[in-house]
Amino acid sequence: MKLYDGGRAPNPRRVRVFLAEKGIQVPTEQVDLGAQQHKSPAFTGINPIQRVPVLVLDDGTVIAESIAICRYFEELKPEPPLFGRGAREIARIEMWSRRAELHLLFPVSHVFRHTHPAMKEMEVPQVPAWAEANKPRIADFLAVLDEELQQHPFLGGDRYSVADITGLVAVDLMKPVKLAVPDELKNVRRWHKDVSARPSASA
Numbered sequence: 001m002k003l004y005d006g007g008r009a010p011n012p013r014r015v016r017v018f019l020a021e022k023g024i025q026v027p028t029e030q031v032d033l034g035a036q037q038h039k040s041p042a043f044t045g046i047n048p049i050q051r052v053p054v055l056v057l058d059d060g061t062v063i064a065e066s067i068a069i070c071r072y073f074e075e076l077k078p079e080p081p082l083f084g085r086g087a088r089e090i091a092r093i094e095m096w097s098r099r100a101e102l103h104l105l106f107p108v109s110h111v112f113r114h115t116h117p118a119m120k121e122m123e124v125p126q127v128p129a130w131a132e133a134n135k136p137r138i139a140d141f142l143a144v145l146d147e148e149l150q151q152h153p154f155l156g157g158d159r160y161s162v163a164d165i166t167g168l169v170a171v172d173l174m175k176p177v178k179l180a181v182p183d184e185l186k187n188v189r190r191w192h193k194d195v196s197a198r199p200s201a202s203a
Ligand SMILES: N[C@@H](CCC(=O)N[C@@H](CS)C(=O)NCC(=O)O)C(=O)O
Pocket: 006, 009, 010, 011, 012, 033, 038, 050, 051, 052, 053, 064, 065, 066, 067, 122, 123
């Protein structure tokens, strides 16, 4: 199999952190997004959506979408269970995973894609007003997250999970667009420190 990776980009990082937590190594090929390699005919043949990450299995099966790739590896190697165990935990992790994507990673990505000079070629047109519209959504969600993290150490409960990976990547993407977790959100700050200290965070 081969994982088409994308350097510092947030979605490929989600998969790398997941693999590091699982202790799985996968042959990897870097796709140079800055050079628009993901728009080449060769890569478009693999993923017509022209996005990374993409996993190609030995039989040629193509699996795109970060969470789909993570789910594939969860099935291959269930330990540690990063999507949870049992109906209750699986559902709660799924809930926070979706919330972390829809209400944090996506809005932060919109801010990044619509304001950062590095995204000029990729996000056409950049709409700075859309970035501005997303900023309060990020603040609102972080406040909700802070309440949750008062009750539990991790997004999905007592166990580190794929929801924390999405949350970590999203909060880290706030830095290049000069957004920060407010000081008063002590629980989010504590959680971010904890998940950043895991060896997988540098994957
Ligand atoms: N929903 C996809 C998103 C993939 C995605 O947007 N990847 C970005 C890098 S983080 C990309 O390939 N961007 C290239 C572009 O926007 O042209 C996933 O979860 O993997």
